[in-house]
Amino acid sequence: MSLSIHRGEVTAIVGDNGAGKSTFLKVLSGEHMPDAGELYFGGTPITLRSTHDAQEQGVETVYQDLALAPDLSVSDNVFLGREIASNGIAGRFGAIDRLAMREATQGVLADLGIRLKSYAAPTRSLSGGERQAVAVARAMKWARHAVLMDEPTAALGARQREMVYAAIRSAARRDLAVLLISHDLPQVLELADAIIVMRHGRNVARMAPGEVTVRDIIDAMLGEKGPR
Amino acid sequence: MATPAADAPDRAPAITEPGVLGRAARTTAFWMFLSLLVLVGAFGTLSTNHVFFNLSNFFTMALNASELVLLAVGMSFLLGAGQLDLSVGSNLTLASVLAARTITALAGTPDQVAAGDYPNLLPAIAAGVVVALVSGGFFGLVNGLLITRLKLTSFLVTLAMTGIGLGTTLVITHGANVPYLPRALQSGFAVNKVGGLVPLPVILSLVIVVVLWFVLARTRFGIHTLAIGSAPAAASRAGIDTDRHVVQLFVLMGLLAGVAAIIDISRFATTNIGGHQTDNLQAIAAAVIGGTSLFGGVASVAGAIVGTLIPVVLGTGLVILRIDSFYQLIVVGVIIIVAVYVDQRNRRRGV
Numbered sequence: 229m230s231l232s233i234h235r236g237e238v239t240a241i242v243g244d245n246g247a248g249k250s251t252f253l254k255v256l257s258g259e260h261m262p263d264a265g266e267l268y269f270g271g272t273p274i275t276l277r278s279t280h281d282a283q284e285q286g287v288e289t290v291y292q293d294l295a296l297a298p299d300l301s302v303s304d305n306v307f308l309g310r311e312i313a314s315n316g317i318a319g320r321f322g323a324i325d326r327l328a329m330r331e332a333t334q335g336v337l338a339d340l341g342i343r344l345k346s347y348a349a350p351t352r353s354l355s356g357g358e359r360q361a362v363a364v365a366r367a368m369k370w371a372r373h374a375v376l377m378d379e380p381t382a383a384l385g386a387r388q389r390e391m392v393y394a395a396i397r398s399a400a401r402r403d404l405a406v407l408l409i410s411h412d413l414p415q416v417l418e419l420a421d422a423i424i425v426m427r428h429g430r431n432v433a434r435m436a437p438g439e440v441t442v443r444d445i446i447d448a449m450l451g452e453k454g455p456r
Numbered sequence: 457m458a459t460p461a462a463d464a465p466d467r468a469p470a471i472t473e474p475g476v477l478g479r480a481a482r483t484t485a486f487w488m489f490l491s492l493l494v495l496v497g498a499f500g501t502l503s504t505n506h507v508f509f510n511l512s513n514f515f516t517m518a519l520n521a522s523e524l525v526l527l528a529v530g531m532s533f534l535l536g537a538g539q540l541d542l543s544v545g546s547n548l549t550l551a552s553v554l555a556a557r558t559i560t561a562l563a564g565t566p567d568q569v570a571a572g573d574y575p576n577l578l579p580a581i582a583a584g585v586v587v588a589l590v591s592g593g594f595f596g597l598v599n600g601l602l603i604t605r606l607k608l609t610s611f612l613v614t615l616a617m618t619g620i621g622l623g624t625t626l627v628i629t630h631g632a633n634v635p636y637l638p639r640a641l642q643s644g645f646a647v648n649k650v651g652g653l654v655p656l657p658v659i660l661s662l663v664i665v666v667v668l669w670f671v672l673a674r675t676r677f678g679i680h681t682l683a684i685g686s687a688p689a690a691a692s693r694a695g696i697d698t699d700r701h702v703v704q705l706f707v708l709m710g711l712l713a714g715v716a717a718i719i720d721i722s723r724f725a726t727t728n729i730g731g732h733q734t735d736n737l738q739a740i741a742a743a744v745i746g747g748t749s750l751f752g753g754v755a756s757v758a759g760a761i762v763g764t765l766i767p768v769v770l771g772t773g774l775v776i777l778r779i780d781s782f783y784q785l786i787v788v789g790v791i792i793i794v795a796v797y798v799d800q801r802n803r804r805r806g807v
Contacts, residue, residue: 259693280695295693297686299753304679309694311676322675352803 229431231424233374238396238406240416243426244449249409250378252426256407257289257376258282269373286372290363290380298352302344303333305351306366336365340395357388364395374405381412393419413442425449484747484798485759491791492762492769499773508776515654519646519723521768522661523548523716527735528742528760529668530709534610535740535748536672536755538685539603539702541709542614545735546621547595551717552727553625555588556634559641559721569636577638584721589714595621596710600703618736625729633727646722657719664715669757681705685752738767741788745795749803766791 229252233239241249254260256267258276267274269285276282279289289295296305304311307329313319330347337344342361344354351359360380367375377396381389389412396419399406410416416423417437425433425448433448500509507513527544534541560569562580574580595617602613648656672678683691684698692698721727744750745766746759770784 278695279693283695289693291693293689295687295690297683297690297753299686299749300679300683304683305690308679308683308691309696311679313676318674322677323670324674324676324679326674 231431233405233407235405236400236403237421238400238408238419239422239424240408240410240420241424241426242410242413242416242445242449247426248429249426253376253378253409287374288367288371290367290377296351296359296363299350301349302347302351302362303329305362306333306369336369340365340398342391357384357391360384361391364392368399371404375399376407378409413445417442427451484795485756485762488745488759488762492766495769495773499776503776508773511653515658517768517772518658519655521764522657523719524738524742525661525665525761525764526712526716527739528764529665529757530712531739532743532748532755532757532760533672533681533705534709535743535750536685536752537681537702537705538752539610539705540614541599542736543599543617543621544709544713544739545732546618547592547710547713548717548735549729549732550595550621550625551588551591551714552721553629553634554591555584555717556637556721556727558587559584560634560636563638574638577640585718588717589711592710592714592717593707596706600706604699604702629729633729635726637721637725639725641722642725665757665761672755672757682753682755741792745791749799
């Protein structure tokens with residue numbers, strides 16, 4: 229399959245279970261090495277050997293299973309692997325500036341319209357929606373070019389979904405390319421700028437949300453021929 | 457974890473981060489610290505002429521805890537990262553035997569050493585210290601590499617290494633402790649008291665423990681340690697080289713065993729081949745009593761100190777009260793169960 233995603237746009241991938249959506253996304257996020265195929269970034273071919281490589285390229289991923297450490301605080305999670313060193317000699321020995329990290333975290337979450345009771349509490353004490361919001365906030369904080377999201381709202385209630393959708397919109401507004409895997413077709417229609425339909429590991433259709441209905445998308449997902 | 461004031465400030469008034477006491481009160485370490493104070497108070501009040509309150513008694517207890525606290529703190533790091541080291545006692549024994557052999561071999565001719573005459577005392581001791589640290593660190597490195605390269609559990613690898621370490625020690629020594637260690641190790645170090653009160657090993661251990669507290673609570677290394685124990689996949693997705701970090705943790709544990717080995721041969725001026733077979737379980741117990749989770753993600757250095765001191769205080773207090781000190785084993789067992797129960801209940805409630 230071949231597709232391109234663009235800055236400032238939300239591109240949604242839809243497809244039946246087992247269509248290869250998550251696998252495809254894992255290739256883009258550096259978690260899987262592709263057996264074949266090419267990856268271009270801003271026109272230049274790149275190879276991603278790890279999620280770290282993708283992060284270096286400014287590409288962040290929000291995973292289906294929340295990739296947060298439940299025992300660490302909200303801000304430690306947002307800054308995990310990219311902690312702010314404290315000033316002076318202690319910083320050179322790996323000491324970190326928790327206060328600065330906490331304040332920055334508060335700022336990022338506030339940008340998404342989210343306020344937590346505590347930023348020092350372990351993330352296991354948050355609600356599912358809050359945890360996913362933290363994961364989204366982390367991706368937004370570090371992404372310079374693209375955010376990849378695999379079912380970011382799968383485990384959430386309606387209000388919490390809205391929270392994440394708002395975050396997705398604000399990511400696109402910030403000129404990030406957003407790639408979203410979702411089963412929530414009505415929401416996809418409302419949110420996405422382009423919809424890619426996958427079936428058996430291939431993209432079978434590229435649709436513009438303004439021109440199609442949920443029914444059209446389902447037909448394409450299941451392989452029914454042509455529009456009704 | 458007992459967290460000092462620097463961690464508390466919070467500039468946004470509407471968000472209510474719990475204060476120092478509020479957060480401390482939620483930790484197992486805090487409640488165990490209170491229990492420790494109660495124990496000390498009780499033994500002090502009950503002992504004849506309050507001899508338990510005697511300062512020198514406190515420092516004797518501290519000396520007795522100086523080796524185990526190092527192992528317990530190292531164990532807290534490992535447990536925090538979801539790992540375990542059952543081989544610490546074996547590591548310590550092997551390091552102490554190699555160090556002792558080095559010292560007696562270099563300090564003078566065999567006849568001189570047997571006669572208690574050590575012409576090359578200082579270089580020999582320096583070499584012994586280096587050998588203990590290298591041996592301990594190498595032992596830990598082997599543990600870490602086997603676990604990360606062969607993808608085996610730390611339980612299994614360190615269980616096997618316990619036998620390998622002890623076997624090597626026995627092969628080297630034929631089962632006999634190394635004799636003729638210089639008394640200067642005792643007079644110059646182990647029973648040398650600063651200000652006539654604080655034994656040098658206590659100061660050494662305290663300095664190391666404070667540094668490690670800082671590392672766990674305040675540095676990148678500490679955060680990564682707990683992240684690996686809390687969610688290994690999340691840690692590696694965040695770009696942390698988890699294998700490398702785990703190896704480093706085992707080397708740290710090994711170095712601590714090496715330091716404990718030096719303290720050990722210095723206190724007794726002999727090796728103690730048979731005396732460290734339960735060090736592993738004591739270290740795990742101390743870590744767990746102090747609130748470090750067996751499931752990874754949560755660790756407390758301050759807790760490990762408290763967890764080391766509780767059994768020592770119990771043992772000493774019972775002896776002073778002329779109560780059978782074997783009760784200590786029973787009480788410590790009960791405390792471990794309470795500590796683990798509280799830890800699990802807190803976790804369940806948190807989710």
